[in-house]
Amino acid sequence: MRNLRQHGKLLGFACLMVLGVVGLCYGSLEENILALVPGKIKQRVALFEHSPLSQKLIVITKAPSAQQAQETAARLQDALAQAGFIIPQKPWTNTSILQMLSALPGLFSPKIQQETERKIAPQAVSRQIAQYYEELFSFQSIFTTQKMTQDPFNLTELLISPWSKLGKNVQTLNYTDGFLTNNDGTLRAAL
Amino acid sequence: MKYYLSLLLCLAVCFSWAQSKEDALHNYAQKISTVQTLQSNFIEEKHLALLDQPIQSQGTLAFDKKAQKLRWQYQIPFENGFLIEKDRSYRLQAHTKKPIESAMGRMFINEMLVWLTLDFDSLQKNYHITHEGTQITFTPLLKEHKIVKKITVWLDEKDPRIVTQVKMEEPSGDFIVWKFNHTQINPPLSAEVFP
Structure with missing residues (x-):
């Protein structure tokens, strides 16, 4: 028995x-990803496309602790990689997990979408690339190299406003850290 | 007893060695403090993970200690640069002079004044300073400094008032080397040097 x-x-x-x-x-895919998030730590998860043109995914998640946020991020990253939505560039480490995890409220408004499309229009892209090329030959690159590699078209700027609405205790954008984060690490944002 | 004497002797040797190193640094600082104006050419070489090969730019540098003015002018391959006038800083581009808005940019540029004068008293507040001969190494006291991992400054062996090379290493592994040549110490600087 x-x-x-x-x-x-x-x-x-x-x-x-x-x-x-x-x-x-x-x-x-959205259901699959949601299913991967342990129920007890799942407070809010959303998935949306950053822009129809950029084909970037932004994942939103919030967990009670930084450790749980990392665990969730790892699972989400795994799911996205398996579904062919992302190609992990490096072996996964705490840093790359942090880079993957995103936390942003709501969908983009039509205004933000318009702004995104303006930023990635061919003329704007070539102007931006030319500016970066010149910056590489000056002292300015000390501050912009990370931005050039991580978010060359400054799309993250579009997220600052919704990000700040998450409330106090949320840091301002810091490219030297790489990504948006709140002070206790339970909310993170990345493109 | 012999053990204690040996220990004391060792301590005394170490102390005098450290003292002589401290004196040498103080000596450099004193010599550098006599620099009132400076003009030099520079070659800037960047080794970035994002690029397959290092890139190089060239330009000139002019500094007036009393007027607290510094002009850092790139000439090749692009003409641009920056200018410091006391507590104000400007970007120089296409014959125009625009105030630098970014707080980080202003902070970095202003720190260059401290570096140019090698003001050890100020630098000691933020860096651990060591030296081997005329090679001085600055390591940030802040362990997780986001921009600087280490800065090495080479002084001219014959004239330690002249900085011959600076290497700035970033935590990412990227590094920049500035090589200075044709440096003139205390030359007269015309008004045109600082637009």
Whole structure:
């Protein structure tokens, strides 16, 4: 009887796993990602496209602790990589997990979308590249190299306003840190 | 007893060695403090992870200690630069002079005045300073400094008032080397030097 109870538990667990895997295979990407976030730490997760033109994904998540935020980020990154939405450039480390994790409220407004499209219009792109090229040959690159590599078209700037609405205790954008974060690390944003 | 005597001797040698190093640094500082004006050419070489090969730019530098003016002018491949006039800083581009808005940019440029005069008293507040001969190394006291990992300054062996080379290493592994040549110490500077 005891064996049966133990095997029953195992069988139940196996069934749940199978259901989970089947669910992941058949659900939408958003559902799949949501399913990967442990229920007890899931406060808010949203996924949206940054812009139809840029094809960048921004993932929003919020967890009670920095550690849980990192764990969630790792799972989300894994899911996005498996779905072919992102290509991890380096082996995953705490830093790259932090870089992946994003936390932003709501969808972009039409105004922000227009602004994004303006920033990535061909003329604007070539103007920006020319400016960066010149900056590389001056002292300014000390401050802009990271921006050039991480967010060359300053798309993150568009997120500052919604980010600040998350409330006090949220730091201003800091490219030397790489990404937006609140002070305790439970909210993070990246493009 | 012999043990204690040896220990004392070692301590005395270490102390005198440290003292002589401190004296040498003080000596450099004293010599550099006599620089009132300066003019030099520079070559800036950047080694960035983002680029396959290092890139190089060239320009000139003029400094007037009393007037607290500094002009850092790039000439090749692009003409631009910056100018400091006391507590104001400007970007020089296409024959125009625009105030520098970014607080970080202003802070960095203003710090250059401290570096140009090698004001060790000010630098010691933020950097651990060591030296081997005329090679002086500055390591930020702040362990997780975001821009600087280490700065090495080479002084001319014959005339330690002249900085011959500066290497700034960033935490990312990127580094910049400035090589100075044709440096003139205390030359007369015409008004045109500082637009």
